Ligand SMILES: NC(=O)C1=CN([C@@H]2O[C@H](COP(=O)(O)OP(=O)(O)OC[C@H]3O[C@@H](n4cnc5c(N)ncnc54)[C@H](O)[C@@H]3O)[C@@H](O)[C@H]2O)C=CC1
């Protein structure tokens with residue numbers, strides 16, 4: 001067996017948002033048309049680390065693609081990334097494993113690319129202020145991906161450690177804020193990318209018509225968004241099945257899911273641009 005290994009630097013070299021965002025738009029359509037076989041990931045909890053190992057298999061007959069991502073989330077890591085992953089790709093005709101590749105870069109970029117698809121459809125065309133809550137890997141990736149979809153004049157950043165918000169603001173030409181309320185008050189698009197298990201974004205702080213990409217809180221007992229904001233917004237998800245199993249923001253608020261992103265891209269469900277919208281991302 002001759003299994004090729006593709007390291008992170010090679011993945012990074014060939015993966016670009018300009019191609020990845022349209023690919024994700026297409027993948028979301030296939031997912032919601034039930035054209036791929038993709039069960040909700042299995043999670044093995046690692047209680048000592050407040051973390052988990054996620055097993056994410058998928059098969060697309062139209063793409064002749066059979067693969068599995070193995071991803072760990074160790075939120076307390078400080079000297080190494082909190083998310084680490086590998087992806088194994090199999091020959092879909094004979095089941096032979098062909099490639100093992102880094103999955104960290106793909107996790108970083110794929111997540112932001114899907115939020116970019118949500119933002120393209122759900123944010124106002126003239127959206128000019130982006131607010132980002134969190135200052136880690138996904139914060140950076142989201143600023144890059146979303147800036148390719150809308151021309152933001154202002155990027156407001158809040159992080160629980162101000163110095164980290166200032167560092168990121170320096171990198172992207174943004175402004176660091178002391179409070180979430182101040183950071184989001186003028187925002188047309190908000191991204192929540194924290195490892196918080198309790199809500200950081202409150203309904204009363206969000207102006208009507210804003211689009212929120214809610215990316216953190218991927219556990220059934222974790223929340224990042226005020227339940228009132230979840231219930232009063234038009235709610236989109238990547239996967240209904242995953243949202244009902246994995247998202248504390250959805251499960252605990254009992255908010256109604258309006259659509260999967262793929263249904264919206266297919267035109268089966270409206271893109272409610274005028275209304276306050278939340279895209280609850282879990283990762284598929
Ligand atoms: N929806 C999806 O497909 C994916 C979701 N994620 C989630 O996105 C979030 C961010 O991921 P990364 O940027 O890769 O992680 P990271 O570890 O690089 O950054 C985490 C950020 O959250 C902040 N944070 C941690 N605990 C907090 C708390 N209690 N209150 C407020 N802020 C807190 C940290 O200061 C840091 O700014 C995580 O929840 C992660 O699990 C990550 C990858 C894919």
Ligand SMILES: O=C(O)C1=NCCCC1
Pocket residue numbers: 054071072073083107218282283284
């Ligand atoms: O899709 C992913 O990959 C992840 N989603 C939720 C948090 C862990 C990684």
